[in-house]
Amino acid sequence: MLLLFRSFSNTPYVYDSNTNDMFNIDENVFAKLQEVNGHVSELKDEKIKKSCEEAGISDCILPLQEPQVFKKDMEEMNLGFTKLTLGITHSCNLRCSYCIYSGTFQDERTHESKHMSLEMADKIIDTFFVKTDDSQKQPQMVIFYGGEPFMNFPVLKHVVERVKDLNKKTGFSVTTNGMMLKKADILDFIVKNNFFMNISFDGPVQDRVRIDEKGNGTFNALISILELIKEKYPDYYEKNIGFNVTVTPATDLPETVTFFHSNPLFKNKNLNIIRHYDPDNAFCRKYDLMENQELLKGDFEKLRKEYPEIYKENPSFHNGCYLSSMVQVNQRAMGNRGFLPLNSCCYPGLNTVFVDINGNCFACERTEHAPVGHIDKKPVDDEIVKKYVKTYYDIASKHCPQCWASHLCAKCYSHVKRGEVTEKNFLEYCDSFRKSVQSSLELFATIKEKDETAFDDVKVITSIND
Secondary structure (H helix, E strand, O other): OOEEEEEEOOOEEEEEOOOEEEEOOOOHHHHHHOOOOOHHHHHHOHHHHHEEEEOOOOOOEEEEEOOHHHHHHHHHHOOOOOOOEEEEEEEOOOOOOOOOOOOOOOOOOOOOOOOOOOHHHHHHHHHHHHOOOOOOHHHEEEEEEOOHHHHHHHHHHHHHHHHHHHHHOOOEEEEOOOHHHHOOOHHHHHHHHEEEEEEEEEHHHHHHEEEEEOOOOOOOHHHHHHHHHHOOOOHHHHHHEEEEEEEEEOOOOHHHHHHHHOOOOHHOOOEEEEEEEOOOOOHHHHHHHHHHHHHHHHHHHHHHHHHHHHHHHHHHHHHHHHHHHHHHHHOOOOOOOOEEOOOOOOOOOOEEEEOOOOOOEEEEOOEEEEEEEEOOOOOHHHHHHHHHHHHHHHHHHHHHOOOOOOHHOOHHHHOOEEEEEEOHHHHHOHHHHHHHHHHHHHHHHHHHHOOOOOOOOOOOOOOOOO
């Protein structure tokens, strides 16, 4: 399958999903391929047809990688157990309007005062550390998730202290709203144990969308906390803290970009820009933001058009939007392997596991509707996983081989109603994914026209989201 597209300079390109390669072509070739809707076999110009075939471009439709082959490939990569995520509380000290647990979204739980117990935490540690006595197979990173993880600080602290005794190489990470870092005992503990910390902070819109239980804004309070951390622990602040910035239709994007680029607290910081997307528009309807949703699309397009001119200046907000996708396109594996990847799926339980407060186990924190086991039985039940992956594969194999974006698709289990895999759920995001991939290819080609070495020295950025 082919995508014909143009860079910002109007230069014509063709992207071939079978080889995962893109080609700079002339206007004549572009026009001829357009005439036949990208079907090389239907080209009447034999010279162009031969050139395409010699480049490996053909009309063949590749099958999707079968689950057993996919699992084998993942095992051979030998990544190890990269992360164990613990959902240690359902409680939160904020009431963010766009939160999936806010009560706005159908089929999702709401905030509740429930915590993981010490007994459950010990069961999890015993399962993944004590019973797995090979340190190479133990989690490389333990991540704390909520709710707000610091609402259950005693269990967080207990887990860290036990894990450190069992495997000194295991690291720790937490995603937090940051409000409880004003407590010295919490902040000092986090710094002492060298946590990687993602703080959720949305900039100027903070007082409107990230409010506390009494309805008060949190902008000034969090800014004061960040200033305190930077002053007390400057090296830690510089090296270990990043920010999750959620952009919703309530966000004034130009104001937000200016804020993060001008405030010294965020200079050279890693900003993970999370585009809040609600296909049912429940959030927009509740807060009368439908018009803002359309304005936001235009504002993001302006940022995309700016990026080729300023990316070398390392603009934090623009990087948060586009850098990761640029690096991933730059480092993509090319060549016809005879099959297409299973989108961006993991093999559940092989490298990561999420465990909730009740001991239910999932592929990750974004698949809370699809448990793959339980800590009291089998944390990862092979039969459940096989059935789960097979269900996804059966649906994907009907649609992905006919899609030009299949090789670069970011879709996984978490994008189908948080792990609830049905054909309806699977197809819901496909149009938006295709638009996103095409936008990335256009941007990538534009930047590479200016600098062939762009992004060659940048590592893939891994983000931890709340």
